Amino acid sequence: MDGETPDAPLFIELMEPSVLYNLLNRFFKYPSISDPSYLLLIDARKLHEYNESHIVTAKLAPKNKHDQFEVPYDGELECKQFIVVYDGTTDTLTNTSGEAMKCAQLLSDSGSRNKVKILSGGYERFSALYPFLRTQKILWLPQELDGIKTYPMEVLPGLLYLGNTEQGRADYIQKDLKIQGRIACNVIGESCEPDSCEFLNLVIPEDKDADLSDALQKACTFIDLHRDKKSVVLVYSDLMYASASTICIAYLMHQQKSSLQESLVNLSSIVMGTHVPPHHSLLNNLSDKNTAALTSEA
Missing domain, CATH: 3.90.190.10 (Protein tyrosine phosphatase superfamily)
Structure with missing residues (x-):
């Protein structure tokens, strides 16, 4: 279940892998992830880890020259229905120094109109449960998202x-x-x-x-x-x-x-x-x- 942890930031919650799985596979006439205002999925791991493999449609969290997270240039946080951040293994909200937490806090403070979610267990847990939703693809054209395969x-x-x-x-x-x-x-x-x-x-x-x-x-x-x-x-x-x-x-x-x-x-x-x-x-x-x-x- 999604949920808050005692002493956790008010506008950040954990999200279970099954919830993200369903978000990625939601559809009506077209897959919901083809809607630019639907989901912003952010990978807060290192560049080489992201390039090796990441969750489908995830974007690498940008950093400045001081190695601090920045808002993606096309983030449009106030327009997003769902914002989800993950790193390698984070499964708690009490570790405020973790990469996922630092990135999520920035997005929450920078205009998100909904609670920012952190994927429980991070990439390692999600990819173990749903290995078919891993990819090395970075750029997605609108027509590719319209035709992406969805799961039940x-x-x-x-x-x-x-x-x-x-x-x-x-x-x-x-x-x-x-x-x-x-x-x-x-x-x-x-x-x-x-x-x-x-x-x-x-x-x-x-x-x-x-x-x-x-x-x-x-x-x-x-x-x-x-x-x-x-x-x-x-x-x-x-x-x-x-x-x-x-x-x-x-x-x-x-x-x-x-x-x-x-x-x-x-x-x-x-x-x-x-x-x-x-x-x-x-x-x-x-x-x-x-x-x-x-x-x-x-």
Whole structure:
């Protein structure tokens, strides 16, 4: 979780790697990182470390002749929705002499309208979790960002991802995320290549009077089996993600013993508006018929 540490600067917070992963992969019609006002990602490590490898779209933090951080010339801090800084390994806000903290403090003091985030665990932790988001590329043209490959949203780190049908069928996603299980929701004619992964195809009716209990329990059991094996599941659908979102909300209720409202808020905060929530009929069905069953077993 994002969070503040006692005695930490007021306008600086830690950000978990999964949150940055989701920021980088958020999209509507185009990837959100193609919007210049969306994300400023700053690498506060040494030049040679940055040149060797850095997180995709990250910019090297500039320094003056006295080895002090400066605001990037095109930073436009007041326009940025998210500003994230990382160094090699910083995982606390109490070390005020660390490179990430010094850089973040400068950006916070220089006009950022939102809290500046420091990536918890820095580049080393993030690149260990998401090695496919490393790069040596420094300059990105607008059309390159418009067409950059995105990954599904990470709902539960190392276990559950939420995507669309195109992502559900993409070989690079199955390879990079090590997907071992796929749940297709309301996807006609969907199948899985033999031995490539375990596959569950579900029909999630949108009728508010429909009984979803069987489908939701099948999905929760499927994900639980993969959780026990420490393998990864991707849930995906057409229909603006509504059906796949329903599965994810149901599993959050099941695993965390949370209410429908708590799980819906949780999922919304994770995907940050990328995915359309379930239709009212699906939410009513979850609330009226399945809450007790989903939260009674884990």
